[in-house]
Amino acid sequence: MDDHKSIYIKNAVWLAVLTLLEVGVAFLSISRMGQIVLLFAFAATKMMMVAMIYMHLRYETKVLQWILFIPIPAGILFTIALMYDIPFSWVG
Amino acid sequence: MNQTQSIPLNDPFGKATNGKLGMWLFIIVDGLSFAGLLIAGGALRAGGAEWPAAGEVLNIPLTAFNTFLLICTSFTMVMALNAIQKGDQSGLSKFLTYTMLGGILFLGIQAWEYYHFIFNDFVLTTSIYASVFYVTTCFHGLHVLSGVIYIACILRAANLGVYSADNWNNVEILGLFWHFVDLVWILVFTIIYLI
Numbered sequence: 001m002d003d004h005k006s007i008y009i010k011n012a013v014w015l016a017v018l019t020l021l022e023v024g025v026a027f028l029s030i031s032r033m034g035q036i037v038l039l040f041a042f043a044a045t046k047m048m049m050v051a052m053i054y055m056h057l058r059y060e061t062k063v064l065q066w067i068l069f070i071p072i073p074a075g076i077l078f079t080i081a082l083m084y085d086i087p088f089s090w091v092g
Numbered sequence: 093m094n095q096t097q098s099i100p101l102n103d104p105f106g107k108a109t110n111g112k113l114g115m116w117l118f119i120i121v122d123g124l125s126f127a128g129l130l131i132a133g134g135a136l137r138a139g140g141a142e143w144p145a146a147g148e149v150l151n152i153p154l155t156a157f158n159t160f161l162l163i164c165t166s167f168t169m170v171m172a173l174n175a176i177q178k179g180d181q182s183g184l185s186k187f188l189t190y191t192m193l194g195g196i197l198f199l200g201i202q203a204w205e206y207y208h209f210i211f212n213d214f215v216l217t218t219s220i221y222a223s224v225f226y227v228t229t230c231f232h233g234l235h236v237l238s239g240v241i242y243i244a245c246i247l248r249a250a251n252l253g254v255y256s257a258d259n260w261n262n263v264e265i266l267g268l269f270w271h272f273v274d275l276v277w278i279l280v281f282t283i284i285y286l287i
Binding site for chain 2: 004005008009011012015016019020022023025026027035036039040042043046047050051053054055056060061063064067068071075078079082083
């Protein structure tokens with residue numbers, strides 16, 4: 001069996017670096033929307049790194065990968081659907 | 093006609109065992125539970141609830157350290173699996189112990205954080221923001237606690253020599269759960285603490 005130790009170490013280092021960058025972005029004086037987009041991008045990257053490398057998802061079959069990834073856009077859709085009426089509460 | 097003719101095998105899940113598929117299924121369901129909490133928090137916030145800026149109430153440097161700690165435990169967990177896949181039983185026990193201690197330290201820091209908040213009158217009923225914070229982080233904390241207990245059970249079996257280079261499926265399943273706890277924390281940290 002191949003020794004994946006160096007990949008695991010590099011992954012941990014990158015995860016730590018991305019966490020530091022996230023904390024930096026939270027205090028950066030940029031637009032609010034820019035901040036949110038950057039923070040979600042960093043979080044999504046970190047989550048993919050954990051899933052693909054530490055959870056070995058990249059070695060699983062395409063079917064299993066699809067089963068796991070399909071709920072993500074569904075969650076985003078539900079969020080948008082849930083927030084649809086919020087602008088009305090601002091007006092009222 | 094030959095009744096015992098075998099059906100061609102076209103397994104969509106490859107070599108994944110039933111136990112592993114069961115854990116993946118649990119992870120999907122549990123992930124949706126976390127999504128429900130985070131989406132509810134987002135909806136309450138967008139609906140006009142009073143929400144402090146990042147770092148105004150919560151201790152970001154401390155929690156960033158806790159995030160780093162959880163990343164380290166993910167590394168030690170994958171190293172435990174790597175060790176037993178090579179037949180290294182002492183390596184398995186060593187890395188599982190490190191992971192368990194990391195989880196306990198994470199919980200200790202979280203408890204310390206809660207203690208300071210409660211001491212400063214930031215409790216569950218203080219505001220919608222406080223409710224979202226406590227419910228989401230407590231739910232995650234319970235997962236860490238469950239993970240620590242789960243590790244302790246697997247560690248006991250490891251110390252009895254149950255696992256070997258040919259028998260490491262339970263360690264892999266444990267690893268999936270623990271990495272999921274880390275993965276969810278990444279999102280909780282971003283949404284609750286940083287945004």
